[in-house]
Amino acid sequence: MNKNARIYVAGHRGLVGSAIVRRLKTEGYTHLITRTHSELDLTDPKAVTHFFSIEKPEFVFLAAAKVGGILANQTYPAEFIHQNLMIQTNVIHSSYVHGVKKLLFLGSSCIYPKMAPQPIKEEYLMTGPFEPTNSAYAVAKIAGIEMCWAYNRQYGTHFIPVMPTNLYGPNDNFDLETAHVVPALIRKFHEAKEANYDSVIIWGTGNPKREFLHVDDMADASYFLMKHTIITNDKKVLFNIGTGIDISIKELAETIRDTVGYTGKISYDESKPDGTTRKLLDVERLKTMGWRHKTSLKNGIQATYKWYTTPPNNTYVQTIKG
Numbered sequence: 001m002n003k004n005a006r007i008y009v010a011g012h013r014g015l016v017g018s019a020i021v022r023r024l025k026t027e028g029y030t031h032l033i034t035r036t037h038s039e040l041d042l043t044d045p046k047a048v049t050h051f052f053s054i055e056k057p058e059f060v061f062l063a064a065a066k067v068g069g070i071l072a073n074q075t076y077p078a079e080f081i082h083q084n085l086m087i088q089t090n091v092i093h094s095s096y097v098h099g100v101k102k103l104l105f106l107g108s109s110c111i112y113p114k115m116a117p118q119p120i121k122e123e124y125l126m127t128g129p130f131e132p133t134n135s136a137y138a139v140a141k142i143a144g145i146e147m148c149w150a151y152n153r154q155y156g157t158h159f160i161p162v163m164p165t166n167l168y169g170p171n172d173n174f175d176l177e178t179a180h181v182v183p184a185l186i187r188k189f190h191e192a193k194e195a196n197y198d199s200v201i202i203w204g205t206g207n208p209k210r211e212f213l214h215v216d217d218m219a220d221a222s223y224f225l226m227k228h229t230i231i232t233n234d235k236k237v238l239f240n241i242g243t244g245i246d247i248s249i250k251e252l253a254e255t256i257r258d259t260v261g262y263t264g265k266i267s268y269d270e271s272k273p274d275g276t277t278r279k280l281l282d283v284e285r286l287k288t289m290g291w292r293h294k295t296s297l298k299n300g301i302q303a304t305y306k307w308y309t310t311p312p313n314n315t316y317v318q319t320i321k322g
């Protein structure tokens, strides 16, 4: 990718999209193309076709999606499957029609079977039933992966499907109903400390384990793969992106509690879903290619909490996103 390449970052204001924009700007790329959701609704095929014909991007990072945590996925499955199928179908197809050189499609680790052997290898895809809380979202993401592979095979495109593990960092969604666990607990412990609440309620049993990658590492991996991956059109290639290290939700809560400096109690609401017991990714494929994460969970949470408590972020996330 030369420094004045026309690069479209779909979802540029989100957790991942904003990290990718930060990284590309640091690397000196001068022609980044972005549109907010209100400027361009990616579920609208006509609007997407028109956008591509005007902007003619050469590279696309597809980080726009309908995204949410376990409760949002369990509550709004129709929105998750409908909007994600529309967004990815429109952007992937327009990328082919308008001759995009390379596209990076962001799937998710939730595509893998609930009971997959751990750590989860890319080849375990579609070898068992889904985790029910996010099966609609998982099916949409798998359709996006298959679409990348089908276009690569039939049209000779270079569309790269990647499977990130759970992500966190600045510009995340901190709404307590729809967020993922890290931003939700950062906000809960922060507000409990500020208001001197007796306890903080954690969803589920605290026993499930999760792997967490800081979003700057995700952006680094996305940039690495966009630069270095050669897609051979006959092969169905997939890339897990993670740390290869997982932690129980209980330990995560204690880490965030200590980072925030909250001294009250932790209690568990077992009426909320645990979701899958574990989803640790096998990250050997990227390691063999020379990529590893840099940010430890402890340092990443400290940096995210610092960001969260630096005005105007806290007010921003409260009003716009939460």
Ligand SMILES: NC(=O)C1=CN([C@@H]2O[C@H](COP(=O)(O)OP(=O)(O)OC[C@H]3O[C@@H](n4cnc5c(N)ncnc54)[C@H](OP(=O)(O)O)[C@@H]3O)[C@@H](O)[C@H]2O)C=CC1
Pocket (backbone or CB within 6 Å): 010, 011, 012, 013, 014, 015, 016, 017, 036, 037, 038, 040, 041, 042, 043, 062, 063, 064, 065, 066, 067, 083, 087, 106, 107, 108, 109, 163, 164, 165, 166, 167, 168, 171, 172, 173, 180
């Ligand atoms: N966060 C995580 O833990 C993980 C995320 N991923 C994947 O990474 C990608 C990015 O996720 P993340 O950054 O967390 O999500 P965010 O919700 O933070 O960002 C998604 C972005 O997409 C935009 N968007 C949503 N719908 C539309 C639409 N119809 N038209 C135009 N823009 C739209 C949003 O804009 P607006 O807010 O204005 O609607 C937002 O800017 C997704 O594909 C997700 O599946 C994969 C694994 C884990």
Ligand SMILES: C[C@H]1O[C@H](OP(=O)(O)OP(=O)(O)OC[C@H]2O[C@@H](n3cnc4c(=O)[nH]c(N)nc43)[C@H](O)[C@@H]2O)[C@@H](O)[C@@H](O)C1=O
Pocket (backbone or CB within 6 Å): 067, 068, 069, 070, 071, 073, 108, 109, 110, 133, 134, 137, 165, 166, 167, 176, 178, 179, 180, 181, 182, 184, 185, 201, 202, 203, 204, 208, 210, 249, 272, 273, 274, 275, 276
């Ligand atoms: C990335 C991945 O993210 C989603 O899967 P998930 O990892 O299960 O999502 P989560 O981060 O919301 O929960 C992780 C664990 O944490 C526990 N938990 C405790 N207390 C809170 C809490 O306050 N909020 C939330 N959200 N979870 C909590 C929660 O009960 C669960 O056991 C997929 O839907 C899909 O979006 C996807 O691909």
